[in-house]
Amino acid sequence: MALLRVLLFFVFLILVSGQTLPFSPADNYLIDCGAPNTIDLPDGRIFKSDPQSLPLLSARDNIQVSIPAGGNVNVPSPLYLTARIFVQPSTYKFKVTKPGLHWIRLHFFPFNNTEFDLTTASFSVTTDDYVLLHTFTFDEDPSKWLLKEYLLNVTSQTLSLNFSPMRNSAAFINAIEFVSAPDVLLYGSDLTGDFAFQTSYRLNVGGPTITSQNDTLDRRWDPDRMFLYKAAAAKPTSVSPTVITYPEGLSPLVAPNWVYASAVQMADVRVSKPNFNITWKLGVDPAFGYLIRLHFCDIVSQSLNDLYFNVYINGKMAISGLDLSSLTSGLGVPYYKDFLLNASMVSDQVSVEVGPMKDDSSKPNAILNGLEILKMSNSVGSLDGEFGVDGSRSKGNGGSNRRVVVAVGFAMMFGAFVGLGAMVVKWSKRPKDWEKRNSFSSWLLPLHAGHSSFMNSKNSYNLGSHKSGYMGNNFYSSTLGLGRYFSFSELQDATKNFDQNAVIGVGGFGNVYLGDLEDGTRVAVKRGNPQSEQGLTEFQTEIQMLSKLRHRHLVSLIGYCDENSEMILVYEYMSNGPLRDHLYGKNLSPLSWKQRLEICIGAARGLHYLHTGAAQGIIHRDVKTTNILLDENFIAKVADFGLSKNAPTMEQGHVSTAVKGSFGYLDPEYFRRQQLTDKSDVYSFGVVLLEALCARPAINPALPREQVNLADWAMQLKKKGLLEKIVDSHLVSEINPESMKKFAEAAEKCLAEHGSDRPSMGDVLWNLEYALQLHEAASQGKVEEEEVPENYPMGSVEEPKTEISQAVAAGEVHVVENSGTAELFAQLAGIQGR
Incomplete structure (x- = not known):
């Protein structure tokens, strides 16, 4: 009975906190490089010493260094007090118990030692398939430590981590983590096999640093304050993590309740109708594509249906009228949304903005709870530079799938980036289905254009279910890089119910109508004619081609609709016609x-x-x-x-x-x-x-x-x-x-x-x-x-x-x-x- 009471107590704690049982990784290699003894960290993880990890290492060098006793350094962990140095190419080889997603975390701190000046070290780090670091040098402040975190899909029985020093230089590493990660992080989708990722930013918006002690997967979440543009526009707010309630289908492994328990909202600027955005600006490498994950949780409203706001990425509309009440049916319920940015859309920074709706449908406010930006490997599998493991060179289409054709060299950006299933204020148009809420809203990046099926059945015109939930194995329109998904009612409103007076063109596929979207954008709406001999094949081809092509002299595809057996394409409007x-x-x-x-x-x-x-x-x-x-x-x-x-x-x-x-x-x-x-x-x-x-x-x-x-x-x-x-x-x-x-x-x-x-x-x-x-x-x-x-x-x-x-x-x-x-x-x- 005593044991039963203990178990019931832990179940109660789990239900109250919204947490699940901890993730138990199948592979869990933790190495404190250069250390003579095992180290126990405060978060409960145990890092093996260098002698214990030697069976994993193939190296001619045996150079181990450490900070002298009493050395005055400011590091967050004893992992940074020792290091192993390689003057010749060396490899750690890990046995993979269960193929799938794995973290690779590399810890660096170039402390002073008598063997080598680590601040001048130049080296590359690769796996069997990906370049993690290319001619890396520690150009950060040498008094600071550095963590490089990667997420890879490992499909083989082993993984090799190769350290290759440049000529007349050396490589070094303080600690290594090679740990299984849950598939739920990427919904178990095909995306895991197409890309490797590197964490560029992971921010706990409005809150303090979250360390591995409080994270569900030993991650670190940094405060967002230093990235805020005009911080006076943002007001931090927080609640107890225990009030966060995860909905069915959303795992706390995606982000801990500490992330959703803090947020920033619009500051009180003491005007009758605030009309400004809260903006974060984050520097990135423009040669790569990025996955951007935004975390939301309404911890500021007193009642439901009181918070609608817009989300922008790089100055373009990402979500129109985000209504968390409609999506989550409660307060304090987490929700998140993913966007993919092709390298063509990235300069030297990514900006994320949240701001109020431009109408009187709700109180003017907007929030953001968490922000993750992950760099995506380029066409040759590199996360650093343009060369792949085999020496092949990227064609410049950063973040592109190596198995599909991806647009490169855009002369101009897409005119209306909008997340899949963009929401508007009218209740009749809000999605009611939780499984519609989270999906890869692919902005110009055709992830599966080369091999995904468009069809549910041979008699259906539907491109595929829009219910791309967390654990689904099939991803259709949301991952095809098709731009914005329009509901049929949206396009009816835009074209005044497909008024014949709005027809601006007639072709073999069907009529083309002039339409006006709610944000004032004029578009050309091509509606398929069921009696036309051109049908599904042309519809698919048009979407597939234009979703991966962007150029000043190609008409841009804004989005599509495949609701109720309709086949409708939405383009930028060309006012002077053919x-x-x-x-x-x-x-x-x-x-x-x-x-x-x-x-x-x-x-x-x-x-x-x-x-x-x-x-x-x-x-x-x-x-x-x-x-x-x-x-x-x-x-x-x-x-x-x-x-x-x-x-x-x-x-x-x-x-x-x-x-x-x-x-x-x-x-x-x-x-x-x-x-x-x-x-x-x-x-x-x-x-x-x-x-x-x-x-x-x-x-x-x-x-x-x-x-x-x-x-x-x-x-x-x-x-x-x-x-x-x-x-x-x-x-x-x-x-x-x-x-x-x-x-x-x-x-x-x-x-x-x-x-x-x-x-x-x-x-x-x-x-x-x-x-x-x-x-x-x-x-x-x-x-x-x-x-x-x-x-x-x-x-x-x-x-x-x-x-x-x-x-x-x-x-x-x-x-x-x-x-x-x-x-x-x-x-x-x-x-x-x-």
């Missing part, structure tokens, strides 16, 4: 020659990025003037990726696929051989160039037979030296002959019969830029005949060094005459266009 409308058919003011050149250059830049900017490359497969959209400044952006394909690898040479495309733009070689390459896009773009020059459709059945196909007709006239006869009459008085000649040469080369004879989009881009230079020079009266060689080759090493052309590899392009596509056009009757 290029085609400005060339013919709409009675709009004609574009000047300079405008047409700049638009074609912009589109070429977008296509050049598609072909070369991503790791594998993308073939658009439907390049035409209706898929080149213009914003308010007539900046061109390529749109509509429903037919796009990943480019072939070097070994493949081409992609074998059924022929798809649009009449008049289709590559004849692709049509005949059903072998797709990026040169198919080049052919289609050549037709676009002729449309811009001649202001007529690619196909016009009303014309005489020989004139129906623009590409054939224009090339026949060019051979005869008569191309100017079909140039848009609006251009006759302003077009410079040399500029037009260079432009026409580019179009001709694009339309070569064989793909191998066509230029790359980079070469086409250079030629168009050169045509623009000729036009501008002529308009300034600076063109001299000798400046324009008769047969100036594309891609020559003598090219003018414009901003873009400097990035294009130099090389001759072989020119052949286009034999025309009349035969092709005669065969097109059996192909369905897009």
